[in-house]
Amino acid sequence: MELFFQQLVNGLSLGGIYALIALGYTMVYGIIELINFAHGDVYTLGSFFSLAILTALGITSEMHGFPLVATILGVMAGAMVFCGIVGVLIERFAYRRLRNAPRLAPLITAIGVSFILENIMQLWQGPSPVPIPTFIPEASFAIGGVTIQVKQVFVVGLAVFMMIALQLFVYRTKLGKAMRATAQDRDAAQLMGIDINMTIALTFLIGSALAGSAGFVSGVYYGTTWFFNGFSAGLKAFTAAVLGGIGNLAGAMLGGFVIGLVEAFGAQYVSDQWTNVMVFSLLVLVLIFRPSGLLGESLPNKV
Amino acid sequence: MKFWTALDPRLKGIVVLGLLVFFPFIDPNAAHLNFLADAATFVLLALGLNIVVGFAGLLDLGYAAFFAIGSYSYAMLASPQFNLHVPFWVMLLLAPAITAIFGILLGAPTLRLRGDYLAIVTLGFGEIVPQTFLNLSQWTNGPNGISALDQPVLFNYKFGLQTLPYYFVGLFLLAVAIIVVHNLQDSRLGRSWMAIREDELAAAHMGINTTKAKLSAFALGASFSGLAGVAYASKLSLVSPDNFQFNVSIFVLSMLVLGGMGNIYGVIIGSLLLSSLERFILPQATIFAHNLGFMSLDFSNFRFMMYGIILVAIMLFRPEGLFPSRQRKAELHVAQLDAALASQEQSLYNEAAP
Numbered sequence: 101m102e103l104f105f106q107q108l109v110n111g112l113s114l115g116g117i118y119a120l121i122a123l124g125y126t127m128v129y130g131i132i133e134l135i136n137f138a139h140g141d142v143y144t145l146g147s148f149f150s151l152a153i154l155t156a157l158g159i160t161s162e163m164h165g166f167p168l169v170a171t172i173l174g175v176m177a178g179a180m181v182f183c184g185i186v187g188v189l190i191e192r193f194a195y196r197r198l199r200n201a202p203r204l205a206p207l208i209t210a211i212g213v214s215f216i217l218e219n220i221m222q223l224w225q226g227p228s229p230v231p232i233p234t235f236i237p238e239a240s241f242a243i244g245g246v247t248i249q250v251k252q253v254f255v256v257g258l259a260v261f262m263m264i265a266l267q268l269f270v271y272r273t274k275l276g277k278a279m280r281a282t283a284q285d286r287d288a289a290q291l292m293g294i295d296i297n298m299t300i301a302l303t304f305l306i307g308s309a310l311a312g313s314a315g316f317v318s319g320v321y322y323g324t325t326w327f328f329n330g331f332s333a334g335l336k337a338f339t340a341a342v343l344g345g346i347g348n349l350a351g352a353m354l355g356g357f358v359i360g361l362v363e364a365f366g367a368q369y370v371s372d373q374w375t376n377v378m379v380f381s382l383l384v385l386v387l388i389f390r391p392s393g394l395l396g397e398s399l400p401n402k403v
Numbered sequence: 404m405k406f407w408t409a410l411d412p413r414l415k416g417i418v419v420l421g422l423l424v425f426f427p428f429i430d431p432n433a434a435h436l437n438f439l440a441d442a443a444t445f446v447l448l449a450l451g452l453n454i455v456v457g458f459a460g461l462l463d464l465g466y467a468a469f470f471a472i473g474s475y476s477y478a479m480l481a482s483p484q485f486n487l488h489v490p491f492w493v494m495l496l497l498a499p500a501i502t503a504i505f506g507i508l509l510g511a512p513t514l515r516l517r518g519d520y521l522a523i524v525t526l527g528f529g530e531i532v533p534q535t536f537l538n539l540s541q542w543t544n545g546p547n548g549i550s551a552l553d554q555p556v557l558f559n560y561k562f563g564l565q566t567l568p569y570y571f572v573g574l575f576l577l578a579v580a581i582i583v584v585h586n587l588q589d590s591r592l593g594r595s596w597m598a599i600r601e602d603e604l605a606a607a608h609m610g611i612n613t614t615k616a617k618l619s620a621f622a623l624g625a626s627f628s629g630l631a632g633v634a635y636a637s638k639l640s641l642v643s644p645d646n647f648q649f650n651v652s653i654f655v656l657s658m659l660v661l662g663g664m665g666n667i668y669g670v671i672i673g674s675l676l677l678s679s680l681e682r683f684i685l686p687q688a689t690i691f692a693h694n695l696g697f698m699s700l701d702f703s704n705f706r707f708m709m710y711g712i713i714l715v716a717i718m719l720f721r722p723e724g725l726f727p728s729r730q731r732k733a734e735l736h737v738a739q740l741d742a743a744l745a746s747q748e749q750s751l752y753n754e755a756a757p
Contacts, residue, residue: 194715198718206718208714374538377534387516
């Protein structure tokens with residue numbers, strides 16, 4: 101039983117990372133119906149940017165107290181800003197021209213962008229996994245025999261915090277209203293005086309910044325990253341977004357945690373060789389049997 | 404040139420085939436023949452994917468999975484692995500049948516999905532298949548793959564490790580494949596694929612059984628990769644899960660995008676261009692850079708960036724590819740026309756707004 105709860109904790113923290121990536125996927129899909137294939141690579145970029153900032157600051161060892169909090173916030177903010185900018189640039193130069201093109205054209209472009217980003221990261225940081233300095237203390241506490249690391253609490257807390265903040269932004273602010281309007285009917289929104297280009301760019305900015313924060317978190321959580329990480333992480337996060345109901349923020353969150361749990365329990369009780377197969381089979385099954393996801397509404401076929 | 408275009412297409416085919424048959428006697432360089440024999444595999448893959456993506460408009464991002472299944476069927480049925488030795492020529496019929504069955508198995512539940520969801524499901528399938536071959540190590544030797552596959556024998560002539568016979572086999576398979584796709588394209592089925600690609604709802608209303616048409620596209624497309632798999636596995640005499648990763652699917656997709664989806668000859672040219680980029684142009688560029696003194700520069704590290712740039716640039720600036728089919732071009736230009744009209748409306752609106 102202890103093992104079960106241990107994997108529950110591990111699965112939730114893994115799920116927190118997927119949830120953060122899935123939020124960006126779901127936002128972009130919600131607004132322009134594009135599976136932003138490059139999103140997973142923006143997440144990996146977040147890890148590499150964090151590494152670059154940590155290296156630039158000369159941080160190699162554990163920190164405590166105020167400097168620790170300041171470093172966490174500073175490095176994460178840096179990674180988020182960089183990734184946000186990358187996301188906006190991708191939208192501007194790769195996707196905007198194709199907004200009225202047949203549906204598959206931007207998807208193929210997104211795959212191309214993903215390959216370009218991966219290759220850039222490979223050239224930048226080399227083809228093998230790169231270590232990231234662990235500056236967060238390896239503190240942990242135990243509840244009834246289950247060890248919970250402080251980092252794990254941090255990951256889950258951050259994911260929940262980001263989702264609430266995003267929910268508030270989308271449903272309580274004017275810009276959020278513009279985003280919802282654009283998602284619902286782009287032409288009508290434009291006629292109401294909403295700057296469509298700005299709103300879509302903003303969506304990419306926020307989504308990519310969230311991926312950046314996920315990249316930072318996973319970097320310090322695992323203490324390592326790899327240029328090709330984003331491919332499977334992105335695919336799993338997309339699975340999470342679909343599972344929760346694409347376009348639905350709370351759904352992305354829920355889906356992220358479910359995928360994290362599936363992976364953790366699968367590794368424990370089946371075999372860790374088969375976790376990827378299980379997650380992708382889940383994706384296929386959800387798409388076939390409940391394409392609207394757990395919390396999503398079903399969409400009619402548009403003519 | 405005018406004389407050439409006026410020529411009967413069948414006659415053209417015979418002329419080209421004749422030239423290619425005599426090519427080894429003009430240029431007996433083994434490296435060139437080896438390249439062409441390998442390239443033939445990828446042309447086969449591109450022609451098969453073209454049926455699914457180019458003709459029927461179903462984006463398949465996991466095509467390498469079928470290639471893997473084709474190769475592994477040869478590896479398991481024609482090697483010391485299980486001591487089965489099905490002849491190469493029988494496998495040329497059997498493997499396409501096996502991959503076609505898998506195409507139907509994948510297609511049947513997924514084909515009612517919307518275009519981009521289908522793309523992701525096929526991608527998931529493309530991840531699951533090599534992973535499964537990797538994990539079932541009691542049968543597939545896991546990461547080591549299966550080696551010492553049977554080499555083809557024609558009457559008593561053993562192919563062994565020579566290049567020439569594989570070149571002719573590749574040529575033969577390609578000739579058959581091209582005739583098949585040609586006939587398919589103009590058949591009732593081919594025309595219904597294109598109707599589905601242009602507008603699925605309208606096609607269904609015209610009485611096309613869209614599910615059946617899409618399934619046959621999946622099955623036929625997959626069967627080509629079965630052929631390619633047999634040719635590939637027998638020539639290499641080795642299969643391993645690493646050879647069928649996502650990048651292979653994208654490599655083949657890039658061939659289509661570059662050459663022009665839906666156009667048989669565009670796809671063939673795109674495929675040959677990318678294969679030679681991989682085999683000759685990048686290594687040559689690296690040698691050139693080294694001669695100039697840039698010792699650390701290795702252009703083969705830029706491979707994936709090349710595919711990425713090809714996909715992005717073609718989609719942005721010439722979505723119909725370098726050698727488009729007439730219909731495809733027209734279709735894409737309707738979209739552009741729509742966009743132009745929309746931006747015109749937009750500018751009118753902007754002028755009218757105070």
